[in-house]
């Protein structure tokens with residue numbers, strides 16, 4: 155499936171990320187594509203684009219832009235697999251581009267490259283990641299992760315290695331937990347970086363991104379227990395990751411009998427082979443090293459094996475004076491008195507004070523660097539994990555960091571990334587709105603069909619849009635804290651009939667794209683503390699309802715009222731007058747027999763066109779519910795008549811009344827509803 159998405163995306167020149175979104179909602183696009191190419195691609199010389207491609211547009215308006223008939227565009231869209239399309243259907247940028255390609259429009263490169271990114275990571279948004287220069291590559295220490303079944307000895311190995319690293323550095327025995335540490339091998343005096351929390355969120359995120367920050371995985375298997383379920387899981391992961399592997403068989407000190415030890419080692423080796431691990435025993439290159447992290451037996455051998463494997467792997471990274479620093483955030487937090495801190499594993503280049511690092515939605519002008527012993531250092535080199543201070547906001551664990559020229563560049567790319575994220579969020583809302591429009595349209599059509607058949611009872615209830623009706627809002631606020639506060643305050647307003655739906659929330663005055671979004675999504679824009687709105691925004695030509703607030707409870711009150719007003723109205727009949735039907739007169743008019751009810755007003759006032767109900771018998775069964783069509787006093791037509799007066803009345807489309815019927819005049823009163 156994924157491969158199909160990609161090939162289709164490639165055909166249309168759209169990104170993997172966007173195409174994935176595209177086809178997640180309209181899978182038929184994919185299915186219909188192959189047929190549609192020959193069926194519908196418009197031939198002839200390519201046309202020049204004379205308009206900017208909007209991020210969102212309704213089919214209706216796109217037809218205007220393309221100067222074609224709506225019905226033709228709808229037909230073509232259906233050929234492309236948009237099976238739920240109608241005039242109000244909102245198309246997002248990817249779809250618009252797709253259609254423009256089918257309509258043979260030429261794309262300038264800048265447009266194609268505009269918003270499309272594979273995934274919204276710093277690397278994909280920031281397009282100035284420098285290419286690695288092979289001449290500047292230098293060996294770097296291997297980065298190693300330890301995996302294995304529960305209780306097989308991962309932590310004990312880490313503890314052993316940590317202690318040895320502390321002894322080497324003579325630092326007084328206290329290390330900081332920063333997610334990684336380095337040791338120096340006893341014989342070759344080479345460095346190895348160990349990541350000490352391989353299961354944490356950062357790793358999962360990095361793995362999702364396909365980032366291999368680890369070079370080598372040590373698979374730990376206990377000599378006593380042999381291969382266990384989590385060992386197999388780890389093997390599966392190692393194979394998928396493509397990492398190099400060394401197997402460490404732990405707890406060998408527990409089996410002192412050499413023959414028994416040999417037997418158990420053999421069992422594990424065979425188990426590994428049966429799971430396609432090519433160990434040295436069968437001529438493969440995966441080393442299996444029996445160790446004891448308790449006694450330290452063979453631990454030096456394990457460390458030297460890692461070094462020799464890393465030399466074979468030729469692990470290198472660029473580290474010239476001008477090399478761009480890149481790396482990964484292993485952990486991050488807000489520390490009391492210090493502020494935002496993050497542990498970074500350096501991948502490339504040398505990190506030093508003053509450098510500016512871009513990371514997701516934040517950046518850092520490096521203020522201070524600390525190593526794993528809490529010692530301030532002036533620089534950090536590839537494969538080293540260090541604590542970095544100076545972050546504007548706490549970066550997310552698992553995010554990549556990229557060095558940029560200066561703070562202005564970082565801010566520019568952060569805002570670009572935020573725009574893309576906002577666009578992605580809007581895309582999801584547009585999907586929801588399209589689904590809702592489709593359901594509502596279907597219901598309307600069904601109702602129309604049924605009313606033509608004059609059979610009100612057969613409305614297909616199953617076609618009713620499911621879930622509450624969304625009332626859309628766009629929030630604009632002075633700072634991100636307030637936009638979040640407004641979002642939190644109103645997002646739950648509503649009930650199972652109508653509810654508040656926030657299309658987007660962001661900082662600043664409403665801009666053109668907010669107005670466009672409000673137009674296509676039929677949203678109201680709520681501005682909180684944004685200052686004075688320019689007149690052209692407030693009285694915008696699109697007539698978007700923009701409201702300003704400086705007090706949050708006022709905003710909440712207003713939104714509650716807007717949503718309450720959208721509740722289906724409920725009416726109650728309010729009695730205005732009562733009439734006795736005392737006599738029936740009939741006469742012939744142009745061969746037609748006309749009946750007139752001779753009545754006396756017993757209470758209130760009656761007007762022509764009043765709503766009335768005719769009630770019969772003791773049970774007061776309603777035999778007619780409609781309107782008065784004529785009201786006469788003697789032979790005169792009158793518009794209103796009061797209590798005690800006699801009159802002649804006819805009713806709209808009803809003559810089947812009897813002497814003794816009671817007539818009630820009423821009006822429909824809208825009952826105030828509450829959420």
Ligand SMILES: Nc1nc2c(ncn2[C@@H]2O[C@H](COP(=O)(O)OP(=O)(O)OP(=O)(O)O)[C@@H](O)[C@H]2O)c(=O)[nH]1
Pocket residue numbers: 302303304305306307308309310311404405406407408445446447448449
């Ligand atoms: N005798 C001996 N005991 C060991 C050795 N390695 C680990 N142990 C013991 O085995 C138990 C589990 O070891 P851990 O290092 O906590 O195992 P782990 O794989 O980190 O366990 P989890 O973190 O729960 O997955 C502890 O009681 C250790 O002291 C070893 O080489 N020899």
